Each structure stands twice: as structure tokens, then as C-alpha cells.
Amino acid sequence: MKTLTSTVLLLAFLMQSYGQVERDKVLHFTGGALFGLAGAGVAKQISDGNRTWTFVGAVVGSALAGIAKESIDAGQDGNQWDNDDLAATILGGITVGVAIEVFSKKRNKQGPRGSLTTEYLEPINFRTNYSDMDVLVQQDKLPTLTSFGFSSKFLMNSSR
Known part of the structure; x- marks a missing residue:
């Protein structure tokens, strides 16, 4: 219940703050999130599921997309490089990286869950004396x- 209340309050706050952000920054954030997701997927495949490299892949993927977009903008007439757009793009990648980290916690598949036991039991102790x-x-x-x-x-x- 506590989590649900926190989520509803966060969404209500975000809906109010959405009106304070330029539409361009929202698009950069969304693009950064998508490219961050792609970068995280590539990094996860290359690193065999290493969580640190998956996060780095998300940030680097969004940063590369942001730098490419701002480079194109800087080369156009009447347009210029905007560090705020680049920051919004990278923030989208960071957000995806954190979300992946939170939702893909590695579970311990070695032993039982809960409070069944906290110590390792040697199999040799359970052999039958014929x-x-x-x-x-x-x-x-x-x-x-x-x-x-x-x-x-x-x-x-x-x-x-």
C-alpha cells in the first residue's frame, strides 16, 4: 500500500511538472531513453549480463545519440548546439539504466529462499551407513x- 501511494503521488507530481518542460526536452529525454535501452541491450549481450556494463551501455548509447543529434543541429542554418538538449538525452539513458538495474536484481539460485536455513550443509553428512x-x-x-x-x-x- 505504501508503494502504491508513493507511485500515485509521484505520477501526480510528474503530471504537474510536465507542463514546465519544453516539448523539445521531452522528445530528447524519450529519444535518450530509447537509445539507452538499445545500448543496454547491446552491452548486456556483449558482457554476458554484467549489470555494471549494462548500465554503462545505457548511458553511452544515449550519449552517442545526443551528441549525434546536436552535431547535426549545429551544422544546420539557424540552429545551434544545445547543451540542455544533450543533458535531457543523457538523462533519458540514465533513467533507463537505473530502471534496468532496479528491475533485474540478480537472484540467489544457490539455496532456498526465506528463513529456511542460513548455513551451508555438507552433503557428506547425509550419507547412509549401509x-x-x-x-x-x-x-x-x-x-x-x-x-x-x-x-x-x-x-x-x-x-x-
Whole structure:
């Protein structure tokens, strides 16, 4: 519930602040996010899923797109290089990088989850001693419950 309330408040704040940002900056942010996503995907494939390089790929992908766009703008008549546009583009890549980092936490697949155990148990401690089993199984017959240590009095009371 706490997360839902925080999300609703954040969205309400963002809707109000959207009117304060130029449309051009929003487009640069969106473009940076898309190119950052592409850069993160490429970096993830190259680095075999390394989370640090995935984040770097998102930022570098958006930075390259922003620099290319601003270089084109600077070469046009009546247009110029705008550092604010470049910052909005790179911020889009950073946002995607952080989102990927948050939603792709590496899960520990080594042991059980929760509070089942916190220590490693050696498999060698769970081996069966076959010489003890030979004592229980005699002449190919199943052992009686009294051979397991149950008294006949206990067995009589539990059957009722």
C-alpha cells in the first residue's frame, strides 16, 4: 500500500511538472531513453549480463545519440548546439539504466529462499551407513517397529 501511494503521488507530481518542460526536452529525454535501452541491450549481450556494463551501455548509447543529434543541429542554418538538449538525452539513458538495474536484481539460485536455513550443509553428512541397514534387514524380511526403538507398549497405545 505504501508503494502504491508513493507511485500515485509521484505520477501526480510528474503530471504537474510536465507542463514546465519544453516539448523539445521531452522528445530528447524519450529519444535518450530509447537509445539507452538499445545500448543496454547491446552491452548486456556483449558482457554476458554484467549489470555494471549494462548500465554503462545505457548511458553511452544515449550519449552517442545526443551528441549525434546536436552535431547535426549545429551544422544546420539557424540552429545551434544545445547543451540542455544533450543533458535531457543523457538523462533519458540514465533513467533507463537505473530502471534496468532496479528491475533485474540478480537472484540467489544457490539455496532456498526465506528463513529456511542460513548455513551451508555438507552433503557428506547425509550419507547412509549401509552396515547399520544390514542389522535391520535380516533374511530378506522387513524389520519390525520394535527394532526401530519403539516399545511394544507405545505401539499398542498408538494403534487405538
